[in-house]
Amino acid sequence: MKFIKWLTLSLLVVLIAGVAVSQQKNQKRKGRAVLSVPKVAKKDLICFALYTVHDNTLKLTAQLYPLPAGDSRTVGLEIKKEEEWVEVARATVIERGWTAPFRVEQWNDSQSYEYRVVHEAGSTYTGTIRKNPVDKGEIVMAAFTGNSIHPAHGGDISREDIIANVKRIDADVLFFAGDQVYDHFKHYAGWLKFGRDFGEIIKDRPTLCLPDDHDAGQPNLWGESGKVSTLGGASDGGYSRPGDYVKEVERAQTSHFPDPVDPHKIGQGIGVWFTNLNWGNVDFAILEDRKFKTGPAGRVPKQGPRPDHIRNPDYDPASVDVDGAVLLGERQLKFLDQWSQDWEKADMKVALSATIFCGGAHIHGGANGRLHADMDSNGWPQSGRDRALSALRKGFAFHCAGDQHLATIFHHGLRSHRDAIWSFCVPSIANLYLRWWEPLKPGANREPGSPIYTGDHLDGFDNKVTNYAAANPEKKPAGNILNTRSAGFGVVRMNTKKREITMECWPRNVDISDPGARQYQGWPRTISQLDNYDPPSWGKLGKLTFDVENPVVQLVDETSGEILYTVRVNGKTFSPGAPKGRAFTVKAGRDQASAVILEEAEVGGSARDIRVK
């Protein structure tokens, strides 16, 4: 028996050790990339840098490779003035994540500056802080999501096409909506790779990266104000990875954002970064649509094989809109309320978040996995979705997001179809997980000649949505591994002169400056800024002619005292839209709607000349 005993023990040890060593050594498998932190020369210790300029404050975060022991932990930021490098700030490197955050106040944003980040070991990294493009007339935003690096779906294909195209359009701002890093354990290594891939365009323009679920190290994220999640899939709400890991992720991706408007920390000491960036007279609200959101597990009646999935098409949508379920949370709604009224140096407003405010897909996964509704989307909780859209439409905000792995254009509805904002969900850089917008019934009120999946629909939560485009992947992707899976990127052109927004959706590996290059079906589409709050049932109050250019106008419901909307008028004339049968107080001013210019205004009113000087 002793022989059997020792034989068993030895075999077990040899088996486990052998396979373990083999697997540890041979991590590279077909279809998956292996992340590591490369060793670099001392001159290359600074990997890349991200920055924003807002309200005359420059915030720049330098991302470093690990500094050798004994090397200085201080990094300098210099700008070139009259051919001389002048140090404007110093920062101490935060070793956990190796970031160096700089802050320069009283920044002159009326001109461009070359900058360089300098480390005394001999490493420098150079770029350009752009001048604020207030006189440009069209602000161009390149928008991305889903940066998978795995070869199985083309993640290993070079991003050079994206770099070249961003340079061709000379984007004023870059927006990465989430999932910049898919590895749930090695964000730092993934982030360095992201920097190596995109640093060349990031270094020269303001860049906003919103850490989403995979960046935070989990498959889905309902942050629930920093709770600890213990359920596989994390649908119980909270963060799966430790708070320090999440903080490191957020430091790397967001510490260069304008200061948060309400910086109180949440659970586990995790910070917040929701804020706004005013650039080129476009006011971007940067939203955290994951951080405060309630996890569905145990809160809503089970309707499918996962706590967050609804498979039963006959369920009662109202049953999942449970009391206490949060989407943006009170703090962000308060911010949005103030933001929508503030038009100082702003001609247009754009909201940026990880995902869109509806269930934006029907088929999920590798094939025909029909899901009635997905609570990972911002279609749930419906009350929270309605509050968010109500707040955003008060500022005529256009919405751009990602996450879905499926590019779409939706016009959202609250009480009726098309009475709220428009959203553009951009396609993934490389598409890890396929989704299709494929309603079972043709949409109502479709545009002539448009596909049957467009038009007015109810999503799986009974939210009113009107689809205008969906870049559905092929049913059985084959061949071009990127574009058959509908990979690509978005471009949003915000014309501050015409007050128009143009959405473009480009496949990968095309030259978008080539007149022959084709976008995904349904793009481009141009809408007016005012389309973001123009319910079909509304009428006009009567033409107002002002004595100043571009005043700010606000309508207040005389019965409820609630602000209907605030907007900066384009030019001197404005015919305010409003619901019929209600009376409004109209306020106006040069930069703030501070003076009452009209009372008891109703639809069908007469034209007026208004003095606001």
Place this chain on the structure above:
Amino acid sequence: MKPLQADSLLVLLLRVGAFLCLAGWTWVHFYWEGPYGVLLWNDSSYALAERLGIDWEDFVGTGADDGLVQRWIGLTGWFYLAVTVLTMTVRQKSYIQMVGLLGGGLLLGVLAYAKFIGAQRQLPMLVEHGGQILAPVLLVLALRLGVRHSLTIIAAMIAMVTTFVGHGCYAMGLWPMPATFPAITTLIFGVEHETAAAMLWWAGILDFLVCAGIFFKVSRRSCALYAAIWGLLTAVARPVAGMSFSLNYWGADQFVHEAVLRAPHFVIPLYLFLVWRRSDQIETVAVDSDIGTGPDAPQKVGPRKMTGSPID
């Protein structure tokens, strides 16, 4: 306790362990969903189906209707239910039911493989399911060969070792630790993540030590007892950390099965602890009930000292 009662208890223990494990997974299959998507939603599975003459929409469904994949996943739950029932009904000579139970082990093996693939082929994910996969097999061995038969005990040792080595590999950070490990530790003990990670690292060391310890007579009972207690604690930790009065059904439908299906993690070490009572105290009695001293055992013998079958 008389030997007959002791052996009955041991069989009951293995029976309960297998029952709870399979019942837990049955719950998962019916109430939630088996983790097979990763195996079926891929090109190679479709290529196989195509060779069998099944077209794309028959395989994956049309989107409005279920395809072979969804129907197969739905059917699996019924197999689990059937095998769960067998754990209660099987007796010493129920050969067909035993085949069914061995099929249950196979089902658990497929499930473990799916989880292994889903975990990006992390070896510990596959290895740690050894205890669960072997739970119905152990019951068959105990009934056919006897609860004290060397093969039964060796199988139980393998089951315990795989479970604890798998956990230990994760706990020591040899593979990326599942986020739930430190999260649960943090919540239950109210400690910071670093402390939780340190606690888990030591727990991982102990996992390996007890696996080695069960091969030595001097330490095997204490190691098995530790493993039984630790296996129980880690199983119940999930509902303890996750359940809340504020949730529907207190969150029981989300978390309780997580503890139940891990029953082999503490039942099998407990079985080893009990079976390794000092061999000179052990006597066997031939029986004709279901306690499974084996078909070749003498039908009527007097008390005798066990010298061969139990591993010592």
